[in-house]
Amino acid sequence: xxxxxxxxxxxxxxxxxxxxxxxxxxxxxxxxxxxxxxxxxxxxxxxxxxxxxxxxxxxxxxxxxxxxxxxxxxxxxxxxxxxxxxxxxxxxxxxxxxxxxxxxxxxxxxxxxxxxxxxxxxxxxxxxxxxxxxxxxxxxxxxxxxxxxxxxxxxxxxxxxxxxxxxxxxxxxxxxxxxxxxxxxxxxxxxxxxxxxxxxxxxxxxxxxxxxxxxxxxxxxxxxxxxxxxxxxxxxxxxxxxxxxxxxxxxxxxxxxxxxxxxxxxxxxxxxxxxxxxxxxxxxxxxxxxxxxxxxxxxxxxxxxxxxxxxxxxxxxxxxxxxxxxxxxxxxxxxxxxxxxxxxxxxxxxxxxxxxxxxxxxxxxxxxxxxxxxxxxxxxxxxxxxxxxxxxxxxxxxxxxxxxxxxxxxxxxxxxxxxxxxxxxxxxxxxxxxxxxxxxxxxxxxxxxxxxxxxxxxxxxxxxxxxxxxxxxxxxxxxxxxxxxxxxxxxxxxxxxxxxxxxxxxxxxxxxxxxxxx
Amino acid sequence: xxxxxxxxxxxxxxxxxxxxxxxxxxxxxxxxxxxxxxxxxxxxxxxxxxxxxxxxxxxxxxxxxxxxxxxxxxxxxxxxxxxxxxxxxxxxxxxxxxxxxxxxxxxxxxxxxxxxxxxxxxxxxxxxxxxxxxxxxxxxxxxxxxxxxxxxxxxxxxxxxxxxxxxxxxxxxxxxxxxxxxxxxxxxxxxxxxxxxxxxxxxxxxxxxxxxxxxxxxxxxxxxxxxxxxxxxxxxxxxxxxxxxxxxxxxxxxxxxxxxxxxxxxxxxxxxxxxxxxxxxxxxxxxxxxxxxxxxxxxxxxxxxxxxxxxxxxxxxxxxxxxxxxxxxxxxxxxxxxxxxxxxxxxxxxxxxxxxxxxxxxxxxxxxxxxx
Numbered sequence: 001x002x003x004x005x006x007x008x009x010x011x012x013x014x015x016x017x018x019x020x021x022x023x024x025x026x027x028x029x030x031x032x033x034x035x036x037x038x039x040x041x042x043x044x045x046x047x048x049x050x051x052x053x054x055x056x057x058x059x060x061x062x063x064x065x066x067x068x069x070x071x072x073x074x075x076x077x078x079x080x081x082x083x084x085x086x087x088x089x090x091x092x093x094x095x096x097x098x099x100x101x102x103x104x105x106x107x108x109x110x111x112x113x114x115x116x117x118x119x120x121x122x123x124x125x126x127x128x129x130x131x132x133x134x135x136x137x138x139x140x141x142x143x144x145x146x147x148x149x150x151x152x153x154x155x156x157x158x159x160x161x162x163x164x165x166x167x168x169x170x171x172x173x174x175x176x177x178x179x180x181x182x183x184x185x186x187x188x189x190x191x192x193x194x195x196x197x198x199x200x201x202x203x204x205x206x207x208x209x210x211x212x213x214x215x216x217x218x219x220x221x222x223x224x225x226x227x228x229x230x231x232x233x234x235x236x237x238x239x240x241x242x243x244x245x246x247x248x249x250x251x252x253x254x255x256x257x258x259x260x261x262x263x264x265x266x267x268x269x270x271x272x273x274x275x276x277x278x279x280x281x282x283x284x285x286x287x288x289x290x291x292x293x294x295x296x297x298x299x300x301x302x303x304x305x306x307x308x309x310x311x312x313x314x315x316x317x318x319x320x321x322x323x324x325x326x327x328x329x330x331x332x333x334x335x336x337x338x339x340x341x342x343x344x345x346x347x348x349x350x351x352x353x354x355x356x357x358x359x360x361x362x363x364x365x366x367x368x369x370x371x372x373x374x375x376x377x378x379x380x381x382x383x384x385x386x387x388x389x390x391x392x393x394x395x396x397x398x399x400x401x402x403x404x405x406x407x408x409x410x411x412x413x414x415x416x417x418x419x420x421x422x423x424x425x426x427x428x429x430x431x432x433x434x435x436x437x438x439x440x441x442x443x444x445x446x447x448x449x450x451x452x453x454x455x456x457x458x459x460x461x462x463x464x465x466x467x468x469x470x471x472x473x474x475x476x477x478x479x480x481x482x483x484x485x486x487x488x489x490x491x492x493x494x495x496x497x498x499x500x501x502x503x504x505x506x507x508x509x510x511x512x513x514x515x516x517x518x
Numbered sequence: 519x520x521x522x523x524x525x526x527x528x529x530x531x532x533x534x535x536x537x538x539x540x541x542x543x544x545x546x547x548x549x550x551x552x553x554x555x556x557x558x559x560x561x562x563x564x565x566x567x568x569x570x571x572x573x574x575x576x577x578x579x580x581x582x583x584x585x586x587x588x589x590x591x592x593x594x595x596x597x598x599x600x601x602x603x604x605x606x607x608x609x610x611x612x613x614x615x616x617x618x619x620x621x622x623x624x625x626x627x628x629x630x631x632x633x634x635x636x637x638x639x640x641x642x643x644x645x646x647x648x649x650x651x652x653x654x655x656x657x658x659x660x661x662x663x664x665x666x667x668x669x670x671x672x673x674x675x676x677x678x679x680x681x682x683x684x685x686x687x688x689x690x691x692x693x694x695x696x697x698x699x700x701x702x703x704x705x706x707x708x709x710x711x712x713x714x715x716x717x718x719x720x721x722x723x724x725x726x727x728x729x730x731x732x733x734x735x736x737x738x739x740x741x742x743x744x745x746x747x748x749x750x751x752x753x754x755x756x757x758x759x760x761x762x763x764x765x766x767x768x769x770x771x772x773x774x775x776x777x778x779x780x781x782x783x784x785x786x787x788x789x790x791x792x793x794x795x796x797x798x799x800x801x802x803x804x805x806x807x808x809x810x811x812x813x814x815x816x817x818x819x820x821x822x823x824x825x826x827x828x829x830x831x832x833x834x835x836x837x838x839x840x841x842x843x844x845x846x847x848x849x850x851x852x853x854x855x856x857x858x859x860x861x862x863x864x865x866x867x868x869x870x871x872x873x874x875x876x877x878x879x880x881x882x883x884x885x886x887x888x889x890x
Contacts (some may be wrong), residue, residue: 361741374737
């Protein structure tokens, strides 16, 4: 591959193995100066690994990397930063208790003549930097007080402070509202126009088409193709990512809603630090409908679900599942007819160090053996049946859960929860960390459950999923339901405005506070 | 396409074999290091180990002494293993053993009853004594999230000093020794042989280990303990009443340790003596670690440690090498096993930090492509 002066990064034949497993198969990629270059692929396709190699996190087994005309081989991120590469990770690497300016300068602090950190200079520089790139922030604000969208700005400024000319953004829109996403895209375009390059890692195809100049598609560790963003459709990209035709939108008929299955009335709950996170929240879900709870992460959706599942004690209010009043006892809530598919698969919904059959048995042990006796054989048999019924690839009852891919782990949870004859199904981020192929089948399963007359409650940060799956959309903002919309009568823009708190149904904000705290 | 599925039984056997590798390696390394030590002291390791084996396992008298020395370790090892398996770090078996011994020692001399009531009563008293001593760290842990390691560690010397005060002042038997009066014959555990103090307590310990192996594998509560130990949040999510079960398993663990105290008092010494335990509770931790918290493994590990101890005494008599050589071997085993724990913990940390998804994610897909 020839290096031209228009190229800022050239990756040639990079190969990476972890043990026997080949994570990257001889990938080659060229990023031009002044372009937004999207790298797309399913979870596990190798996008992050390739970018981590470029960022110096680990060395490749073979291949060459050329940055701005110089062959490089980094021994760590600090060398990559020196060469002009910046990376904003999906999970921010900020110090929450420090100020914006302190976070930006950390690691390359301006010093006074006495060798102390020059905090005044830091603040001035941070502010100037923000103004220059249209990312204005108060340099003295404490990071933990900032909303997620602004924390991301701090991350970007951190990279720019180190004079990054090549900026890698790893799934940057996962935590943003549609409006914030659009602002980010404007910033990205501005960078590109100033001659910098942006590598944008994502799996959201709509965003790729909106912002990228060129698109590279990865699948199973291979870099398949780099396309110009002209005359390509989301459908084509999806097929390329998965290697076969996929349905991006699940097919479903009209909902046929019946009796109320879940009723939440005037729910209040406090968060870990004792502050109020849910404020007089009420809603209901009926049999035969899929209701989605949309909202920017951290607005109380986790706490709502925890209260319904019995994992968190509500400060006040009432929750009824199938008419039965439930409290903070997971066993009682499950018996009342709840099936719950948590987002935190590794921590809450599965025990990764346990065999798959053990994971499938939890919550159902009463049926495996009479009285106090337990029959592992009965549990293994049921597990084998569910593995084939739910098409869980690469699974074996005795295999450890951690050996499965994210999508197949999700199917284990799904199989376990759906086989109980529950009338209320709560699916939390059902497609997070799940490959497109599995998303399709998971969505189909949820719709089938709806059609079988069950009440389905989906919590999702992904608006595409919310729209494709739900019949009704609830929007949560600062612990309150601010909108209850019919999916077929609304659009992304409206939902996004509610998510960002720009529009609210009641108009009044909730300052009255902590009346029922224990 | 090759047939990937193996039979469940085959898998289980394979898993059992694999779980034995680490303890075997630990013992092997300990023997090698110990051998080097013996060479450095100017002795022949083959002879020394031969003496230990001979002195502990060959011939009825030697073997019966080994059974005697392993008996308390059956109890304390099982107690620790049961708690560890449920994710509870009960390292207070020493204190629970002492309190169990004290209670059985008091009931053993203070009441006169027919044997078939008296002996069970003493055993129950020992279990209660251990359980009450375990109740404090258990409640603090389960209800108030106080680290049980620290509380257990503090409960151990309290038990030692409290029982010492009772044996030296409050209920002291006449005579120069700090002990309680001898237990009545109606409370004694039957002694099997004239060669050693091995008694019915050994059978009880063996039975308990087998019982708990069965409970672990074939009862719902045993399955739940394991799930709670591996991921308490998941267990709670699955409706297992984690708090209540954690409390009960802690008390069961403490009661087993207390019963170990009864074996010492009713079977070996026939009275409660101050400071009778050379640290059986702590050795129990090592036994449980070597056993991988498996009750059948506890029997094997207790046998190994028991044999080392009884063989060590013979070694000292025969060669003049200190019996503490075998303690060095035990410590090396523990050291290697702890190193393994730390290593695995570090490895888990590193994997989750650097490479969250790709490895686990793409493996099955890769397998698919190869098959196509």
